Amino acid sequence: MIRTCWDLGARPEFRALRLRPWAHMLGFRGHFASKSRAYSLNLTDLRNARATHRAAEARERHGLPALGDATTLVLGHWRFAGIGYTPGEAIMAEQIRQRVQTARKIAAEREDG
Known part of the structure; x- marks a missing residue:
């Protein structure tokens, strides 16, 4: 399809259709995140599946048992x-304390004066 689109785009009678610049888009059905909620998978399910898989890999890598529904991890x-x-x-905390104290003194003097 792309080759045919490219060839037709070279013909003068189809130049106005701008087939060549769009040939690479054939078969593209929209942005991956713009699919409907009724689609077979959504991004939340994919993220959750990825997180579960990565956690299982990490447990296996560190020699920990697989977690089940009734499993409690105890450290x-x-x-x-x-x-x-x-x-x-400690030095930074003291500097911050001094700045706050000075700002409060200035504010109190402005209210009195």
Whole structure:
């Protein structure tokens, strides 16, 4: 069909139809996301199926059992990650605290004055 469209587009009597620029569109039935809701699959179902498949792959890769409807995943190991700010975060937090305090003082002075 594309070849025929290309050949016909070269003929002077069909030049006004602009067949050559549109030859690559033959058989294209619209944007993939513009299909109706009654179509056999929708994008939500595809995303959910992909997420389920990727999760199953990850469980298999890490040697975890497959999850069923009655399965509860229990994490048995915890590791302490720390508490409070790092030294750099403490400096930034103090700077922010000072800016807020200064802004509040300025606002209070404007209300009084």
